[in-house]
Amino acid sequence: MPLTPEQAAEIDALRATPQPTLRAVAPGAEAHLYTAHPVLDHGFIRMVDYMGDDSAICQAARVSYGKGTKSVSNDEGLIRYLMRHWHSTPFEMCEIKLHVKLPVFVARQWIRHRTANVNEYSARYSILDREFYIPQPDALAAQSTTNNQGRGAVLTGREAERVLEILKSDSDRAYDHYEEMLSEDGQQGLARELARMNLPANIYTQWYWKVDLHNLFHFLRLRADAHAQMEIRVYAEAICKVVADWVPFAYGAFEDYRMGGATLSAKALDCLRRMLAGEAVTQETSGMSKGEWREFEGVIGS
Known part of the structure; x- marks a missing residue:
């Protein structure tokens, strides 16, 4: 389970004692504060603190004294303009601090x-808990035959059972030896900083992660993408839901221009103009490599 009863009680106590403040408050973020959102089998993300909101982005862009403007539509339009033209500094005025529990191998990608x-x-x-990420059967996949970083077909039947058994037994065996090396039964034992080296990469760790909104959007653009490894993508997707409530105008612009948009090279733009003019453009006449042409076709839906 992601949280122990004691941890859940601590979070409930924090949420039950709100404090008055003069700073900008985002109602969507307040709804998420301290709440742990489960991810994978034992992991979670939870917002611990935040600074700023949509109006803070506009305030920084205009260097104004109060909130953004009296017109909400003007604020949304400005944020979309900033996103569209890659003006990143105003987004850096917002920050978020997250408490994340995640497998070590995911943390090494994340860092x-x-x-x-x-x-x-x-x-x-400290001594790490006996908690390991064990994939669900539908997440057990063979190596892709076309992508060195990707997955292929899902394992089934006896092969899936064999792999799951190896993962579970190796994890338990490594932790048993970890406890034996620590030797808390009167023996001298090995130092914790050395005993940890025997633990597998699927054991869970935790951290506090604080980032500004501009760099958070860069993280989400890469890690919430369909091509990202599933185990980090589910964390990014959970964070997306929090950010969408915290800064809805900024997240909407990000979703439109970064997640749902595409960047075209000068050659690709030239090909698109030629196609719109009625010319039958091929990879051979495009000036692009086969890889570039394949990606271009994916963008235009050809």
Whole structure:
């Protein structure tokens, strides 16, 4: 389970003691504060704190004293303009701090986004819980035959059972040896910072992750994409739901221009203009490589 009864009670207590404030408050974010949203089998994300809202983006863009403008439509239009023209600085005025519980191998992908502040649970000082990510059967897939980073067909039958048994037994065996090396039964034992090296990459860790909205959008654009690894994508998708409630205008513009939009090269634009003029353009006459042409066809739906 993602949360223990004690942790759930602590969150309930925090939510039951609201504090008055003069700072900008986003009702959508307030609804998510402290609440843990389950991800995978033992993981979660929860918003611990935030700064700013949609109006803070407009305020920074205009360098104004109060909120954005008196017209909500003007604020939304400005945010869409900023997103459309890649004016990123106003989005950096909003920040979010998340508490995330995730498998170590997902954390190692996540940490590649080096534009956040991170503080991770330390296995040098504390003993990790016996919690491992074990995929659901429909997430067990063979290696893709066309993509070195992707998955192929889902494993079925005896092969799926064999792999699941290996994952479970290896995880338990590694943790048993971890506890034996720590030796809390009177023996001298191994230091925690050394004993942890034997733990598998599917064990869960936790961290606090604080990031500004501009860099969060970059993270979500890559990790909430359909091509991202499923185990990190589900975390990104959970964060998307929180951000959509926190800054609805900014998230709407992000979803439209970044997630749902496409960037075309000069060659691709030239081909598109030629096609609109009635010319039958092929890969050979496009000036693009086969890979570029295949991606271009995917964008225009050819």
